[in-house]
Amino acid sequence: MTHDIVVLGAGYAGLAAARRAADNVRRDRLDARVTLVNATADFVERVRLHQVAAGQDVGVHPLADSLDGRVGLVVGRVEDLDTGAGAVTVRVGGTPRRVSYDTLVLGLGSTAGSGGVPGADEYAATAAGLDQARALARRVADERPQHVAVVGGGLTGLEVAAELAESHPGLRVRLLTRGRVAPGTGLRGRAHVRRALDRLGVALSEDTSVAAVDADGLRLEDGDRVPADLVVWNVGFAVPSLAADAGLTVDGDGRVLVDATQRSVSHPDVYAVGDAAHATGVRGRELRMSCAMGLPMGWSAADAVTARLAGREPGTAPLGYLFQCASLGRRDGLVQFVRADDSPRRFVLTGRIAAWYKEYIVASAYGGLRGGGGQADLNLFLTRGAARRFGRRSGRDRRALAA
Incomplete structure (x- = not known):
């Protein structure tokens, strides 16, 4: 019987999970299908919203450009999660629709x-x-x-x-x-x-x-x-109450507590990624809510889901950081290089080169989600950066861009 993988939310983490899961299903020839549920038909580059607030028309792309026909798309707002029945209720237009799952990836983000x-x-x-x-x-x-x-x-x-x-x-x-x-x-x-x-x-x-x-x-x-x-x-955040209302184990902010594979500690058929998840990284430190962690969380969850479907045990190496980036207008920026636990190092980039550097990372992140050259560029950058900065630490930690 076909295994239904349903991903809720098409932010960085959810879209990364959906695309990676679909790629893995095809590669491993698994009897599974992937469905992505999102409130709109667009992907929003959330890391560009400060530009939108300043009046720039940037950062919005049709989801169809990223899904490439390999992932089913349901456009509607999630209203209810029934973990006992393995189903979510989605309001499509004015009509409630029930979407069943065998494995659920929760990535509804934060507000x-x-x-x-x-x-x-x-x-x-x-x-x-x-x-x-x-x-x-x-x-x-x-x-x-x-x-x-x-x-x-x-x-x-x-x-x-x-x-x-x-x-x-x-x-x-x-x-x-x-x-x-x-x-x-x-x-x-x-x-x-x-x-x-x-x-x-x-x-x-x-x-x-x-x-x-x-x-x-x-x-x-x-x-x-x-x-x-x-x-x-810009102080404080809120996550949808969907997970808590459904009985999943959550932290004090309502984020799902997950293990090293992004799997819920209370519901083994549910995974959580991005801002919806309370996850820990190197040295047990709580991961910062960011695009930097959203992408690798999504990939990690997808790899874990499909590995288990294929009868393999997924890897559990913790996520770690390389740097943090900040725009300071269009012609200036800061790239703060950090240790794996996100604590700052002395080395920084500033000025126009930092602005260019961040733009490259942001564009590559979306390019990767589309499955184009940006993905290869991003993976190459990650591999080389990790080798240069952390090669002497035996490669036990996966590294993630801190954009």
Whole structure:
């Protein structure tokens, strides 16, 4: 009987899982079929949403270009997961449709969260999804705000602040962060970030905690106010409650707890990838939610599913990092090289070469998902990078780009 592999979500992780599973099924001549379920018929390069928020029309591609007829596609929103029956309910148009599975790969990703700050959901914009990023771009174009407060100094908030400032000269942008800006970078990388923000005219407020958001801006925990015509929120996240509601073992944020093959620790016929998964890497460290981990998680899950179908035991080497990348507008960037556990090394790339480097990685990631030359380029880069930087450590750890 044909084994049904159903993948929920066509972000980096889900699309990687679906394509890899289909390729493995064909290679190993398995009696299995792969179906991908996604809310829209497009793949969105989520790592470009800061560009979309600044008014650039980039990063949206028809899923059909990537699936190449080898993966079935159901366009609809997932409403329910019944693990007992092995089925999901998907609303296609206005009609509920039941999709049965033998193996499920859960990759529905994450959305913006308020981080528990009053008013953030009501008054702040985000660039966490395509619709939100486009809405933010429209607000900037239509309302012509003079003061924008970007909250959250991680790489996402940093990229949004830099892109808005560069794309809209005269717009006064302030970036506020509870700790240090770009916290995963080293001293040299952070120094470059501060110089770039200063060049772009972005005011930086570190060690600053936001207590509330309202129609006029921000109230800080020390009682001060930051007036803003527009607040952009990049703190906190939320994942769909689907997994928790279905009884899977999840962490405090609702992400599925998985083993080294991305398999649910409570439901052996369910795998989770990308932001939907709580996974650990080198030295047991929790993997950062990122495209960098989404791709290898998807490949890992697909390899594990098809290996088990073929009667083989899948590999379990932990994932590790090579570097983190951040855009600082279109002509500047930062590439922070890191150890396998994501801690920063001294070596960084900055300026135009870093901007080009990140663009190459982002384009190669999508090219790989399409199955074109980008995949070969990406795999070659990974292989050579791992050999150069980690060749003396016996190759036990799989390495992943930190884009």
